[in-house]
Amino acid sequence: MNALSPPGISAAPLLRGENLSRSFGGGGWFGRGRPILAVRGVDLHLARGEALGVVGESGCGKSTLGRLLLNLLPPTSGKVVFEGEALDALPAGKLRALRRRMQMVFQDPYGSLDPRRSVGAQIADGLLIHRMADATGAAARVAELLRQTGLEPAHAMRLPHEFSGGQRQRIAIARALATRPDFIVADEPVSALDVSIQAQIVNLLADLRSELGLALLFISHDLHVVRHLCDRVMVMYLGRVVEQGSAAAIFAAPAHPYTRALLEATPSMRHPVTAAPLPGEVPSVANPPSGCPFRTRCPAAESRCAEAMPPLEAHPADASRQLACWRAAELA
């Protein structure tokens, strides 16, 4: 698997997710609740300093996966191993201490900051919780972080509502960076932002990654952004990984029918979409189709696709890539 890591990135994984699954609900009122399988059997690994993009449409389990990796949600099965330690086996105190090293940036810059506390206080939270600084030390670090994320130290006194969406996202990034983490989950950090601001944040994340050697799990539905920022990509559909591999290879020649459809459907200024759009919509996670999850919309589906779930296997022509499709060999 480590063959996947591009050169220059250390091979020992910082973080590993093994066979992660998470379901919600089940039982429920009136006895008609079916468990929702938000994430199903996902394996992944992330090296120090590596950026992994997770793409897919709404409800495919991207956010749930991000929260599982940080143990903000416990997995229903499978485990997350951070530097050799399984997070679910850690006592609560140790887990909290470990949180210093892994952080999260959320999608909605309006909802992720406490509206009643100054941004400086919120950026300093991590430092004080982990006793990494006293009050004066924290103030100095907050000023440094604000500068690093393109804001001004004087902004520390203000409340979140005095900032624009892009500025708030910078504040959220500053908060995540405060404890000098090794790993950040960024859950659609630019989706709520305007194009010009989006570019600022993407560039900021790219800079921070190279300066600080951060490992990044970048969740997005915008393939163009992922391509700019990530070394590797994981494409998800209905809670499963359907294709993964190096970003460059996947964007140049998507192999899975869903990845292809996704790339074709993404509007582009330079090449207008010509292919017929994919029919239908993502089926409900509560009631996924039998066999291949994509078969209800797949232009290449055959009868065998309904029978069993295709396993995630090496790409026939490129061993560094993997995809889950019965017809991988024919379609490649």
Added chain:
Amino acid sequence: MRRSLRRLVLPAGLLGLILLLALAAPLLPLADPVRQNIAGRLALPSANFWLGQDEYGRDVLSRILWGARVSLSVALAATIIAAVIGTLLGILGGYFRKFVELVTVRLAEVVLCFPPMLLALLVVTLLGPGAGTLVVSLGILFAPAFACLAYAETLSARALDYVTAQQALGAGPGRILLRTLLPNIAPPLIVQFSLTVASAMVLESGLSFLGLGVVPPSPSWGLMIRGARATMEQAPLLLFWPCLALAGTVLVLNLFCDRLRDALDPRAGGGGPAGFLRRAAALPGPALRKDATPGLLRIRGLTLEITGPRGPVAVVRDVGFSVAPGKTLALVGESGSGKTLTGLAVMGLLPGAVRVASGEILYTSRDGATRDLLRLPEAELRALRGRDLSMVFQDPSSSLNPLLRIGSQVAEALPRAPGRMARVVELFRQVGLPDPEGRARAWPHALSGGQRQRVMIAAAIANHPRLLLADEPTTALDVTVQAQILELLAGLKRSEQGMGMVFVTHNLAVVAQIADRVAVMYAGEVVEEGPVAEVFTAPRHPYTAALIAATPEGEAERLSAIPGAVPQAWAMPAGCRFAPRCSEARPACAQTAPPLQSIGPGRATRCLRWKELA
């Protein structure tokens, strides 16, 4: 913040006065509240007894003030106990769920099931009357309401990102509960506090009135009401004074807590609620324009204003563009650039705070007459809305009435005639809804986002509109579904002969996909207009060029970002509005506001330096 603090002064002053009077009662030169004076029985107000004397000849003013001590302290003490215990139970139950939730919140719910008076009677009977008992029983009585409120608020706040962020930072439960959750669930609790103090005072009066609360002869407002009732006919004023004290205190308290809650809201004073759309007042002048050359839609000099703290602020300024029959114009720009307001102005529907300052929106209808929509009387405009002009909004889920079957909702757009339902089914087929007959009887919640947007489009094209305004119709949708909707709209343009479309979006790639012409908006102004292909290959405004460069496509290693942010409506730069962020700006740009000038057939730009930069 400052305004809401100022609004707090009056109720705080009144409340302070009430408390001060109650506290200072022993120091004031008042008659003894319990000294009887049979001679002055039921006497009217006099120089010595300002409010008169009661049925035992005691001084009413003195009894009101001394009574305030009892009534207020019982009510406040009981409410504080209830608030502390209840909030603690609710917040713990809401945060930890599971077992804790069971013991705390469910218990509180059981207590809530008892009628309050009955419960109070029970406790008082068990413990015997007196102020102490009263405090305990009222405390028990009111705690569950706090618990349930705190529980519900905690449940919803707990799922918010900023609470998860605290968890992700490694904060322990104590810190999250105290630092993050408590301050954020406080506002409704404060309101509850004021309501509870008020009902505690009323209940105290009630219990004392029944003889189960404060023991006579100590004065309390409840006892005073009870005493005055017997002599109501001879001395109605005796009933009036304690009632006035009770009602006045309750009112002041409610006002105080209400304003306190506003003052604690960090966003207080910022822009008001968006509110309903309403018909914008028609501008004076004739609507019919015989002189104008017919087109489909021509907007010129449209300026929309809101009233800011320092006078009117133009949120849309001097906007102009035109749409030819059968063509699509994309209105593109960043959030807050005025795209939606411009679209709404065409429909003659604007949020309450926005008014039309000037401009004209010329529309040529089927009969060939050209009218100015800004000057058209509402009755005539209403006849156009939904028939000639129709609109599709961004969020398909909030545009449908959840309580009506979708077939009937679309039918509402059609004139009453037999065969309406058949036409609805036909429309559903046209917009590509699977199983159109079945869908017509479905409820909105049974449809996916993309299907709801198809329903909205079906309703919008029901009467073959001549102009369709689509406000970010695909922004809330997934990429593959967006592709379907874009194809549907492109197909409609072919099938609905001559229908023009204004497509509002912030996504340049979508513009390339769907539009013939594009108008780029920045900070309330159109900065460039022209055919899409020309504008995208040879932009003539630095903002358009920067926007294209910032779009994450292509091979560039680094995205080129536009520094800074869109200026706020009330802090617009004096000259060119883009100057603070423009890489080509010169000192002259900050002085003169550039006009939108024509720079070739069908192209215009609002840049002083376009020629040098071309």
